[in-house]
Amino acid sequence: xxxxxxxxxxxxxxxxxxxxxxxxxxxxxxxxxxxxxxxxxxxxxxxxxxxxxxxxxxxxxxxxxxxxxxxxxxxxxxxxxxxxxxxxxxxxxxxxxxxxxxxxxxxxxxxxxxxxxxxxxxxxxxxxxxxxxxxxxxxxxxxxxxxxxxxxxxxxxxxxxxxxxxxxxxxxxxxxxxxxxxxxxxxxxxxxx
Amino acid sequence: xxxxxxxxxxxxxxxxxxxxxxxxxxxxxxxxxxxxxxxxxxxxxxxxxxxxxxxxxxxxxxxxxxxxxxxxxxxxxxxxxxxxxxxxxxxxxxxxxxxxxxxxxxxxxxxxxxxxxxxxxxxxxxxxxxxxxxxxxxxxxxxxxxxxxxxxxxxxxxxxxxxxxxxxxxxxxxxxxxxxxxxxxxxxxxx
Numbered sequence: 001x002x003x004x005x006x007x008x009x010x011x012x013x014x015x016x017x018x019x020x021x022x023x024x025x026x027x028x029x030x031x032x033x034x035x036x037x038x039x040x041x042x043x044x045x046x047x048x049x050x051x052x053x054x055x056x057x058x059x060x061x062x063x064x065x066x067x068x069x070x071x072x073x074x075x076x077x078x079x080x081x082x083x084x085x086x087x088x089x090x091x092x093x094x095x096x097x098x099x100x101x102x103x104x105x106x107x108x109x110x111x112x113x114x115x116x117x118x119x120x121x122x123x124x125x126x127x128x129x130x131x132x133x134x135x136x137x138x139x140x141x142x143x144x145x146x147x148x149x150x151x152x153x154x155x156x157x158x159x160x161x162x163x164x165x166x167x168x169x170x171x172x173x174x175x176x177x178x179x180x181x182x183x184x185x186x187x188x189x190x191x192x193x
Numbered sequence: 194x195x196x197x198x199x200x201x202x203x204x205x206x207x208x209x210x211x212x213x214x215x216x217x218x219x220x221x222x223x224x225x226x227x228x229x230x231x232x233x234x235x236x237x238x239x240x241x242x243x244x245x246x247x248x249x250x251x252x253x254x255x256x257x258x259x260x261x262x263x264x265x266x267x268x269x270x271x272x273x274x275x276x277x278x279x280x281x282x283x284x285x286x287x288x289x290x291x292x293x294x295x296x297x298x299x300x301x302x303x304x305x306x307x308x309x310x311x312x313x314x315x316x317x318x319x320x321x322x323x324x325x326x327x328x329x330x331x332x333x334x335x336x337x338x339x340x341x342x343x344x345x346x347x348x349x350x351x352x353x354x355x356x357x358x359x360x361x362x363x364x365x366x367x368x369x370x371x372x373x374x375x376x377x378x379x380x381x382x383x384x
Contacts, residue, residue: 068378070218070326070345071261073319079290080316115260116290153378180320 034163034171038133040097040125043110048123050169056093057191058165059184061177062139064100064156065112072177078162079117080181081188088192089119097123099141099158101130137163164191216326218345220357220372226338229254229331230321234286237293237310244284244337251281251361252333256324258288259295263346264328267376268303270349275307277355280362286311288319288327332361341367346376 042048059081061074078094085092096113098104101124104112109122124130134141141158160177162184172191175184229244236242244252255271257264268285275283285308289295292312300310313319322331330343340361347354354373361367 065260067261067263069263069376070216070328071258071263073288073325073327075260076258076288076290076316076319080320083290083316112260115258115295147378178325181316 034138034174035136036163036165036169036171037136038097038123038129040123040129040133041106043106043113043122045106048121050165053093053095053121053167053169055091055167057091057167057188058093058095058163058169059188060095060097060137060163060165061161062097062099062134062137062141062158063160064098064158065104065108066100068153068155072160074160074162074177075113075116075120077177077179077181077184079120081184082117082119084181084185085188088189091192092188093121094119095121095123097130097133097137099130099134099139100143100156101125101127103152164188166191216344218326219375220341220343220367220369222341222367222369223339226334226336226340228337229333229339232286232318232321233314234284234318235293235312235314237297237312239293239314242309242311244333247282247284247333248337249335251335251358251364252331253278253281253283253358253361254331254333255283255285256288256318256322256327256329256331257285258327259291259299260289261327263376263378265299265303267328267346267349268299268305268308272303272305272307274349274354274358278358278362281358283308284311286313286318288313288316290316332357332367334361334364343373348374348376 036050039047039049059078061078063072063074075096082089082092082094094117098109104124106124109124113120113122139159141156144155144157146152146154162175162177164172164175164187166172173187175187232243234242234244257268259265271283271285287296293310296310296312300308322329326344328346330347331339332341334340351373353371357367357371357373360371
């Protein structure tokens with residue numbers, strides 16, 4: 001926490017002393033609202049867009065499946081939240097979008113999301129399509145350099161959080177990923193009313 | 194241009210909840226040992242296998258899941274530890290949604306023979322134990338209190354891991370110098 005504050009101050013200072021004119025990153029940081037558009041491929045290889053899940057409230061999160069030494073539990077918490085919804089779960093679809101389509105193929109995602117809950121959709125696509133979707137959700141990610149020993153061994157930094165989108169694919173809320181399953185279920189229930 | 198690159202990296206560091214990398218990993222010693230909350234732990238047949246039965250004995254409680262590759266990768270070392278660690282019960286608790294079948298399949302694939310199948314029946318252990326990342330391994334003393342935890346994958350075959358468990362078994366204080374090395378990242382392919 002203290003570290004991120006330090007970096008925040010650093011960034012502001014750097015911005016103040018930076019070259020005049022519009023810095024290259026300004027467009028990216030002054031983000032307009034989440035449009036929630038995407039054009040991706042699901043875990044069964046079918047093309048999907050935000051219109052594909054019409055009528056379903058969506059819980060969406062971005063990430064990647066290959067955790068080298070530690071794995072986030074965001075999807076497990078989302079799965080637990082879905083299970084706590086009971087019959088209301090039929091009106092909700094949990095969606096995982098990879099920011100690492102090079103390794104996260106539809107086949108890999110199919111196996112991965114099924115380990116959490118069979119109701120999950122796992123979306124990937126071309127690098128460009130994924131970058132576009134990430135931009136439209138104001139998600140930022142950065143693929144780090146691979147280990148010298150293995151070009152496929154790399155980590156990806158990405159923004160976390162769970163996006164709640166309505167049945168038409170419009171943005172409702174972004175929940176912090178540290179929320180507990182009960183809290184997520186409660187928020188989702190409120191949006192279903 | 195160079196300045197811009199620098200600015201961009203500074204901006205990237207501002208990502209609010211970015212990157213698993215920001216989570217503190219390694220051995221974290223509790224300031225004050227706290228009782229481990231009650232968990233609904235079941236065996237492979239769905240019978241109660243809660244930690245209450247282990248009271249009076251130190252426990253290494255490893256949280257894992259079949260979808261977590263570093264978790265699965267450290268199971269064989271934990272399996273060996275289950276037979277070599279004296280006075281410490283080694284418990285590998287699966288947080289899998291698919292419960293016992295997923296745990297059993299992973300055990301078969303990794304040729305796990307000594308660890309018992311243990312399942313988090315209500316899918317609440319991750320929250321109850323404040324584990325936003327896996328694997329996490331809790332070191333629990335004979336009074337049922339968490340004295341330390343290792344966040345991330347550890348080298349459980351290392352001499353340090355053995356002396357750490359010896360200290361736990363003997364009820365000696367755990368210190369950060371006892372930390373076993375972090376496990377080396379593996380290749381990207383599932384085992």
